[in-house]
Amino acid sequence: MPNFNDVQEYIRSQQEQARAARESQRKSIVQVGHHARTVVEHPSWQVYVDHIETMKAKAEDDLAQLIKQMADGDEHGEKLTAMKMHLKYLNGLVQGYSHAVELIPELLRRAQEASR
Secondary structure, three states: OOOHHHHHHHHHHHHHHHHHHHHHHHHHHHHHHHHHHHHHHOOHHHHHHHHHHHHHHHHHHHHHHHHHHHHHOOOOOHHHHHHHHHHHHHHHHHHHHHHHHHHHHHHHHHHHHHOO
16 A cells, blocks of 8 residues: 555656646647748748638628528528538638638747747
8 A cells, every 4th residue: 555655756756747748748839839930931921811811701702692592582491401501611611711820820829828
């Protein structure tokens, strides 16, 4: 049966392992942030952002048109089901495009926090 000192040593070792894991994760985040910065500083970054924003705007327009069509129309059955599926698809596109643009800045933010 473990004694008090054994338990204390076990707790210390667990705390040290947790500290080492946090430090390793912090270093990884800072390194990823460094790489993310090189992406943002690249001249093509703005071309990428502009392209994604254009595709997002198109998906948002398509989504608005579909919502209006669903609200104003009298579709039912398979046609309405297909419209609902397309609505979910367009919502997913809009969210995906948003994430595509926000990902790198979010990595940079996390890296700045981790380097403090």
